[in-house]
Amino acid sequence: MKANPKPKADAIRRAVVKVGSNVLTAEAGLNINAIQSISSQICRLLDQGIQIILVSSGAMASGMKKMAFSRRPEAIPKRQAISAIGQADLIREWEKAFERFGYKVAQILLTSEDLASRKRYLNARNTMNTLLEWQVVPIINENDTVMVEEIKLGDNDNLAAMIALLLDADIFFNLTDIDGLYDKDPRVHGDARLIPRVATYSRDIEKFAGDIPGALGTGGMLSKLKAARKVTSSGIPMVIAQGYRSDILIRLAAGEPQGTFFVPRERKLNRKKCWIGYTVNPQGCLRVDAGAARALLRNGKSLLPSGIVDVQGQFSVGAAVSVVDDQGQMIGNGLVNYNARDIRAIMGIKSSQIKDRLGQKTYDEVIHRDNLVITGEKEQR
Numbered sequence: 001m002k003a004n005p006k007p008k009a010d011a012i013r014r015a016v017v018k019v020g021s022n023v024l025t026a027e028a029g030l031n032i033n034a035i036q037s038i039s040s041q042i043c044r045l046l047d048q049g050i051q052i053i054l055v056s057s058g059a060m061a062s063g064m065k066k067m068a069f070s071r072r073p074e075a076i077p078k079r080q081a082i083s084a085i086g087q088a089d090l091i092r093e094w095e096k097a098f099e100r101f102g103y104k105v106a107q108i109l110l111t112s113e114d115l116a117s118r119k120r121y122l123n124a125r126n127t128m129n130t131l132l133e134w135q136v137v138p139i140i141n142e143n144d145t146v147m148v149e150e151i152k153l154g155d156n157d158n159l160a161a162m163i164a165l166l167l168d169a170d171i172f173f174n175l176t177d178i179d180g181l182y183d184k185d186p187r188v189h190g191d192a193r194l195i196p197r198v199a200t201y202s203r204d205i206e207k208f209a210g211d212i213p214g215a216l217g218t219g220g221m222l223s224k225l226k227a228a229r230k231v232t233s234s235g236i237p238m239v240i241a242q243g244y245r246s247d248i249l250i251r252l253a254a255g256e257p258q259g260t261f262f263v264p265r266e267r268k269l270n271r272k273k274c275w276i277g278y279t280v281n282p283q284g285c286l287r288v289d290a291g292a293a294r295a296l297l298r299n300g301k302s303l304l305p306s307g308i309v310d311v312q313g314q315f316s317v318g319a320a321v322s323v324v325d326d327q328g329q330m331i332g333n334g335l336v337n338y339n340a341r342d343i344r345a346i347m348g349i350k351s352s353q354i355k356d357r358l359g360q361k362t363y364d365e366v367i368h369r370d371n372l373v374i375t376g377e378k379e380q381r
């Protein structure tokens with residue numbers, strides 16, 4: 001274990017670095033030069049006292065090369081097997097690269113279920129915090145081996161965003177094979193221009209991005225934008241930059257403008273709200289009328305039974321649900337004080353009538369404001 005150096009004043013204290021498959025893979029397999037360059041930069045940041053959590057893609061791409069597959073196979077078990085083969089290589093190469101500088105690494109493979117369960121989420125956080133205290137670099141990837149649609153995180157942009165929220169990172173550096181967000185897909189449009197700064201995230205910028213990834217990636221630029229939305233809404237900045245560029249992480253950490261910088265919302269969400277808003281898997285959905293939508297979006301109120309017009313799904317007390325308006329537009333996520341059956345029984349009535357309807361009243365609100373996070377389109381900034 002290395003001695004903990006003092007962080008520089010005003011410096012970044014903790015950063016998530018995500019590296020995409022296209023950066024980490026070369027013709028012959030893993031791109032060892034890229035791994036060495038990025039690990040040496042991370043070690044320089046660690047030496048400065050900055051804690052780094054690395055989210056590394058590349059298992060599937062590496063396994064494909066190793067098993068001589070020219071394309072990803074359609075069959076899920078084959079993909080999973082390939083990813084498991086590639087993951088071993090990936091972690092070995094990272095470990096070798098970090099060892100040259102005297103740093104240790106730890107492998108962490110996660111699914112969305114791990115992060116959606118509050119207990120497992122807290123366990124993951126405690127483990128990662130311990131590793132960071134020990135100056136060991138956590139290297140995270142989605143657990144492709146067990147992924148099926150229901151527990152899939154989808155892509156590592158999303159996973160890295162969740163990790164940034166989980167660990168309360170100061171910034172998220174997203175390294176890919178292109179030097180940032182362009183106003184059009186540069187593969188298709190020769191006149192596409194780089195956008196250096198996104199001051200306020202709006203769904204309009206998603207129109208710029210294609211969801212078709214590069215040869216080896218998943219999710220394309222669109223998944224990076226969704227990740228940017230998640231972290232900036234929670235008060236964390238993100239940069240998309242090119243991973244091959246010399247000393248890119250050192251420059252970014254020093255505040256040099258590179259790639260596309262996504263400005264965060266000023267108000268930071270607390271960790272529990274980050275989890276409710278951007279990590280949980282909603283177990284059901286409550287549809288609310290226009291008055292309730294206004295109260296939630298504009299006036300910062302709790303959700304009362306009187307504004308609920310429909311309940312979808314079966315869920316128990318404490319479950320996470322999404323809340324939508326009468327047009328089906330997303331308002332946010334919250335934790336319910338009543339189960340689905342009871343909400344069906346009390347929807348549309350006044351809180352003062354809950355006891356008559358259910359025989360007892362535990363709360364006035366179906367979702368208390370403290371357990372509600374507005375994530376929707378009409379979100380107030």
Ligand SMILES: Nc1ncnc2c1ncn2[C@@H]1O[C@H](COP(=O)(O)OP(=O)(O)O)[C@@H](O)[C@H]1O
Pocket residue numbers: 019020021022023057175176177178180181182183184185186187208209210211212213214215216217218219220221222
């Ligand atoms: N508007 C855009 N600006 C920049 N890149 C875009 C845009 N639309 C689509 N892309 C494509 O997205 C790709 C990056 O996504 P992806 O292949 O998933 O990367 P990674 O493997 O790093 O996660 C780029 O190579 C680029 O061709």
Ligand SMILES: N[C@@H](CCC(=O)OP(=O)(O)O)C(=O)O
Pocket residue numbers: 019020021022056057058059060061083141142144154155156157213216217218219220
């Ligand atoms: N878990 C996968 C990564 C999937 C993924 O999101 O890839 P990328 O778009 O390159 O970040 C793998 O290691 O191949």
